[in-house]
Amino acid sequence: MGFYFAQLLTGLANASSLFLIASGLSIIFGVTRIVNFAHGSFYMVGAYIAYTLVSLWSGSIFGFWVSVLLAAMVVGMIGLVIELTILRRIYHAPELFQLVATFGVVLIFQDATLAIWGAEDLLGPRAPGLNSAVRIMGEPIPEYDLALIAIGPVVLLAIWLLFHKTRWGVLVRAATQDREMVGALGVNQAWLFSAAFVLGSFLAGLGGALQIPREAVSLQMDLSIIGEAFVVVVIGGMGSVSGAFVAAVLISVLNAFAILIFPQISIVLPFVIMAIVLIFRPHGLFGKPGSEKGAPEEPDQPLALMDQKSAMVLMAALLVLAISPVFTADFTTVLMVDVMVATLFAVSLHFMMGVGGMVSFGHAAYFGVGAYGAAMAVKFLGFGMIPAMIFGPVCAVLAALFFGWFCVRLSGVYLAMLTLAAAQILWGVTFQWQEFTGGDDGILGVWPAKWASADKVYFYIAFVFCIGGIWALRRAAFSPFGYILRGIRDSQTRAEAIGIDTRFHQWMGFVLAGGFAGLAGVVFAFSKGSVFPDTLGIALSIDGLIMVLLGGIHALAGPILGAGAFVLIEDWVTRLDYWRFIFGAIILIVVLLAPDGIAGGIQRLLRGLKGGRA
Amino acid sequence: MNLIRRTVLGALAAMPLTGLTTGISLAQDTIVLGEVNSYTRLPAFTEPYKKGWQLAVEQINAAGGIDGKQLEVISRDDTGDPATAIRIAEELVSKDGAVLIFGTFLSNIGLAVSDFAKQKEVLFLASEPLSDAIVWSKGNKYTYRLRPSTHMQAAMLAEQAAKLDAVKWATVAPNYAYGQDAVKAFKAELTKLRPDVEFVEEQWPPVFKIDAGSTVRALEAAKPDAIYNVTFGGDLAKFVREGSLRFLFEDRDVASLLTGEPEYLDPLGAEAPTGWIVTGYPSTDIETDEHKAFADAYMEKFGEAPKTGSIVGYNSILAIAAALEKAGSTDTDALLTAMEGLIVESSPTGPFTFRAADHQSTMGAYVGKTGMVDGKPSMVDWAYADGADYLPSEDDAAALRPTE
Amino acid sequence: MTNVLEVRNLSKSFGGVQAVKDVHFDLKEGEFLALIGPNGAGKTTCFNMLNGYLKPNAGSVSLRGQALIGHPPRKIWRMGVGRTFQITATFLSMTVVENVQMALISHHRRVYDLFSRATRLYVDEAMALLELVSMQDQAGRACSELAYGDLKRLELAIALAHEPALLLMDEPTAGMAPSERLALMALTAEIVAKGGVSVVFTEHDMDVVFAHAHRILVLNRGELIAEGTGSEIRTNPLVQEVYLGGGSVFEAESAHA
Structure with missing residues (x-):
């Protein structure tokens, strides 16, 4: 006693x-x-x-x-x-x-x-x-x-x-x-x-x-x-x-x-x-309904398709990226693969947060499940690279189906925290279940097939999967599915009143975002050759969140700019002493200069330039 | 002003995209070594390590370098993330022209880089990670490891623990691969020496998040004769404090892995436990000529006593220098051949070799007891335990490795 | 004429408080029916039961013979019940025409389409609906920029996208200027007159009610206390009693509302 x-x-x-x-x-x-x-x-x-x-x-x-x-x-x-x-x-x-x-x-x-x-x-x-x-x-x-x-x-x-x-x-x-x-x-x-x-x-x-x-x-x-x-x-x-x-x-x-x-x-x-x-208790033990809501904010502007000029700039940028392995060193292509992986991950998170209005603090879960799915398919099922790359996202979709079902029943910060809980539980299982997942020693030897093992060849595989994934998600954002998802975010009442099964729709949005995060995870796994529980961890989820928010949550280009900036700046500053201080200062400067994110900041800059010329 | 300009220029030069072509434009008279470690994640352990290899590089270069070539180490922070470590390793090899990679502290990063080394066919000397898997279950042709492994250090403790009367043991270890390996190895080794011991309780606090009070009480409830501890760092401090408050260590033997290392022992200050059997590094008390020379030079340069990391960093460079000299080339195949059975004749901790069968060095550790000397915690009654004595035979070890 | 809607013995209580009690009425095809009553009379509760947001304790509702009770709002919408809200609910991050397109996309069961461009679907149909409510000139504007009255008209267009048999309008003119109110209801009356849709609406502004409603139901404390045409209701002593007991109350209400 x-x-x-x-x-x-x-x-x-x-x-x-x-x-x-x-x-x-x-x-x-x-x-x-x-x-x-x-x-x-x-x-x-x-x-x-x-x-x-x-x-x-x-x-x-x-x-x-x-x-x-x-x-x-x-x-x-x-x-x-x-x-x-x-x-x-x-x-x-x-x-x-x-x-x-x-x-x-x-x-x-x-x-x-x-x-x-x-x-x-x-x-x-x-x-x-x-x-x-x-x-x-x-x-x-x-x-x-x-x-x-x-x-x-x-x-x-x-x-x-x-x-x-x-x-x-x-x-x-x-x-x-x-x-x-x-x-x-x-x-x-x-x-x-x-x-x-x-x-x-x-x-x-x-x-x-x-x-x-x-x-x-x-x-x-x-x-x-x-x-x-x-x-x-x-x-x-x-x-x-x-x-x-x-x-x-x-x-x-x-x-x-x-x-x-x-x-x-x-x-x-x-x-x-x-x-x-x-x-x-969807609002915690003592929380009141509404306690999950953030500050009231201005509604988004309607989505607009790119005008011709921007489309041409984008195509040119893609073209430069596509031929970059020809004139850059190997390590640059490796870095570019990291950028593309991060971008697909951020875009998938943005699809959920920006388009779907469901904030996630645990999006890395699906990235990690994709990576582990592929790694385990290689190790235990003897899959080749391409089949494993398909198997991984399927695993991520299944995980998102399971956890998403619970998460879409909540909203706001509570939803975000439940995604975090889901990610942490998955992380814990991966971490603990050594016989199956290798624990924190991870799974090694997940390298691309022989024909794809050169950095430059793998770059093109990553290019196809990541750019393809980003394109598909962008397409989805402009599709009826994506528009309705945005509609549910704007007004659940209205969506219900035009016959939408809002919860199911959000669930499917969650699953779609999870699946593409899994695709990013798969490309990541083969580029690094090994997977560790970190791929499901809080740190990665937070990185994704920062990319999306820093880039600008209200613009489809936001996560792309955010991810690119984040990875490249991090790669650069970690070479310096006290890089965290510098990185933190850069983030604060961006935040103060562009409270609507990088995308918003650039838009304002362009408008200012045009205004200046007129 | 000058400092600022230098920082800015340095920063610009470090921009990844400025080098558009493969940039191995280094002078012929340097040998570039790539180094990666968790400098921001675990500065308490990696800073002394960095000082150690810096000292060795400086001494070797001052003495004329290797075959007239100066050593240059390009050192990078892996931010504690295996994926980042791999990207950096790639850059070190393909852009900076590193002839090999060394470093890493965390086991998972060590494993990730070792797998990278295998894939990209480059030599990797894992300096600090302790994981047995690096040389055994996940060992590969390209990876060697310097520091005495979890298994070796646990075996050193088990040898001492077997001499105790204690029969009922409890274990407490951080809940991750290192802790699990350490407990498994200790149990196996101790049971081999003392079939009569039984393990009555296991505690697995999350690493760096120990709930020390509850853990201590759970151990106490099992009424063990002795405790085997694997916690370290902040967890160890909490464990020691809560444990002594609750009389957990009263009339109990404690065997504690790594606790004699200055990195872990010094912060405990006046509260450091006494009489614990530990592995570690009594840095200021080692009287061999080699060690004195090293310790003096280190003191001179950095104004502090060397720590375990320092000796590991220092010995890493000694081993690499020996390999480069033996190979007579920076070619990976030649280096690999040189590493097999490489003997480092003289180091502050004495000679050691890299075993051809499992790529583990025989660098040992110091086993002794914790005590207070002049009000400062230190190791007493210690002796050097040669790593070779705590490793399985080369044949047995080879059998632990995957077939290549 | 056949009944579009038949409401029988509808009751709802919240923790002992009887909000709606035994409400019973029919709605004929092409009818424009007002549901009035003082605040707290149970109008909104009634509405919410009709379109599935609340489950009644007892009673039945059938739309052209189909039972509505027990279905979620979205199903009830599919069965042919459109609605507008007291506080407008629209998709603020979309343009006016896109709002209508969303309803059409749902109507045509294309909500899970992942590849088409949403903005290119059903543009003509959407424009036709906007024209019906005279919003065609504002089709390209962001919904968030609209005046309140325009939002109400937009809601009407959205509600009509599904070709509903029944349209439920909860306080359609709340928050609008008096001149706008009559215009909106005149517009609604016109749509009803064209046939195909019947309307039930709640309303505080008695001018609006008397100007357009074919028939009026009066609720008080959850119970239906009167039913009839405008003039019948105006002179009903029970109704006058409820509305503060004065004959001139309706005029006064509308004057200061």
Whole structure:
């Protein structure tokens, strides 16, 4: 009995840590509708700053807690600066565009932290006065765990009081429920947003600072927490702070007990819980309908077919690409294959997000299933290259059929998070099931057939598949199927009222996008010769998302420009020291100069040039 | 200003599309080595490694190079992604004219590059990855590995663990290939030496995401006599702290893989456990002439003591230099022939060879216990364990490799 | 004349509140029927049951003998029920003509066509429908730029694309200027007069109702309390009572609406 009680306490202590970071994320999303990837960075920086401060006051109880609070405040100020200088300028950008900016911030923080605090993990002191364990029912429980168990509810209470007893809090809650209404009330929205962002950052910093007595401060802290933080926010319901608390307790306590029975479950447990919750409660445990919606935005312009001049430019560009192997070196053709793969992947994601209005945080799942499908067809079924290249996308289609069926029942951020859960579960299975998938050692030896093994020959195979895929998706976007899909995005009500089975249609859109992502995965697998679970991983999904958003979600050319820019810039900057800082800065510059994405920026530039001449 | 200009020019020169023709325009008097590693993903481990090979390159070049040719290393960041690593490897070979590739830290990247080396027929020296698969189940003609593998280091620990009274063992390892291999090898080796031991509990926390409190309690609940630990880095720090808070290590033996390496031991500071049986690298205490010379030069150049990565980086270049000299050519076939059974006569860790049968080097590791010396964590009672003693016989090893 | 629609004993309650109770009426072919009542009378609930968004607790609805209850909205649309919305629902990222084309594409069962160019399909048919509602001049404009009244007319064109036997119009003139209201309803009346479609609409503006409806049903608290022509309803004491108990209420309503 004592043992299980102690295990429960351990879970609750973890829950407090998780809640602190998730609550800030939830508040920021609730008020500003920003999906803040940089939240993990705030957490990490909070920990580093607290480490430095705590080390200065070594051993003093007062000094420790003052340091923790100071660190959190500094992070709050950093949040304020980011809000004022970057995010404030792009609130009117298309949905989720701010996410790109926060991604840039993540990159900058990673290198800045490395430069300031160095690469080595830093183990801070234990909390003075709370540095040993007490026996409860005979089991040793660290005193600091007990402190954390108390801190979580105290912070929850403080937030509750703030939200219910102050005018500001009431406004924040109102904004969470209905943004337009707050605007209509004549409240200074900018101020409200800044304040919410500062509070959210403060809480992230606090969460990080309070980890000092528990773990070594390291450069992995940001990415290791952010996924779980999002999961907690979504399970609790976007914008619901008490929901986040319940979700944090749920995840942490379940994990504490699950590892007694099935230790390997930890890698996917939060995502499994999230998937189950979302299937039964499409707005999370405490989320309200509508809480998934992003900020209201301007409707898209109607699609237009390319005018003759643009078509000629495009054909010329394609022609140059087609004959590029003749005059470029081998490595350039390899890079071009990567660009084409990324472009097909981004275009398929855009078909889902831009055309279909279904945001995906887990599109890499279908890319990876395609890649693995082909690799396993080669390894286990003895398929040749071309049959395997057909088999892969079929696998991706099957996976998309299965997961898509669940996903299209949700909308907005919840849909996005369920796609993420699906991808993470697939990743977990691939990672864990060594006998079948090779685990993280992957599958090797997936090289093109002999006749296609020269880089230049393979380039043309990739060219046919990728450009063909991009063309097909573009064609689909202009087809009745694609138009209706866009129509469902615009108005589900209207679509229903003209006889469309909207859910089935979205499902098929999901499957189509998944299939083409699988095609990209297949071309990728044969170009690299090996596949690893990374091909299903969050990082790739996020890369795709950044490509689409950076390119401009409202234009069909967006993902093409975004993918090209992303791959080429990354290939270039990784040659430099502190390239993440540079890459992040480039992303921020693009974001600030072209809040409608690269495609929008170019359009405006061209219009400006024409205007200038006239 | 000058710095900025140099950076900008360097950046421009690095633009991938500027070289339209195959750009092997290097002077005849250099030998280009391609190097790829996870510099941004895992800087704590790859920075010392980089310093190590930089020092070796500098020393060899100062001494006149190889057959009068200077070594030039083109080093790139793989961003922690196998696919990127392969693209870079391709560029290093086809654009930069690298005669071979070395480096990599993460096992999956090591495997990806080794498979690339096989496909493109270029020599690859896997410096740091520990995975047994690189030389055994997925070994190939073109790939050699320097660092003592998971299996070897686990066998070194098992040898010491077998001398303990402990019968009931629990294991804790990060949940990925490295952790799984390490546990499997340790179990196999220990059971061979001590058929009476039993393994009563296994914990598999996700790498870099350990829920240390719960893991510690799960181990405690099994009441083992001893614990075999494979966690490292941030996970290790959390595990040690939570474990000592909950008296997990009280009256228990612990055998811990790699924990004696300065990369992992130093950050634990005053809280480093004592009396754990570990493999590692007592960098400042090794008194051989070769090592002293190396350590002094390293201290002089970088102002810090060498770490495990440093010695691996340094020995990588020594091995490559030896191979180039033996081959007398930069031709891949000649290099492959040279690598078979290559003997590196003198290195800071002593001589080692690359076994012809499985391409594994016999570079060893140091086995000892953790302790506190002058308030700093370090290895005590250590001895060098020659890798050759912990490898299966060449015949057995050859049987582990795929037929080519 | 035959009945297009037969509604029998339609009832719906929400958690104990009886929103619609035993509603019972017929609609004849070519009829232009108004459903009126004060706010909360159950008009929209009625509508939503007719086109499948809500499931009644009891009762039946049949369209030319086919039972409608239990089918989802899209099926009911296929059976021949078109609708316009109180708050316009159109595809804002498309042009005016494309909106109509979408309805036609669905009508012709081409929604899963992946290869044709959607904008090239059924252009003539779409233009003919736009002409019917006098929107042909704005065919190429982005839907998001339209004035509200034009959106309403566009909705009408969309609804007619499927050649419905029955057209349900929920507050068709809400949010429009008074002059526009009469014009829109005159247009609708004209379409009804051409034959082939019958209309049920809800409306607050009594001028509109009395000017065009062939017959009027009055709902109050979920129950049908009166039925008849304009003049019959105007003089019905029960109706007058419901509408704040005053005889001049209808005029007042329309004046300040």
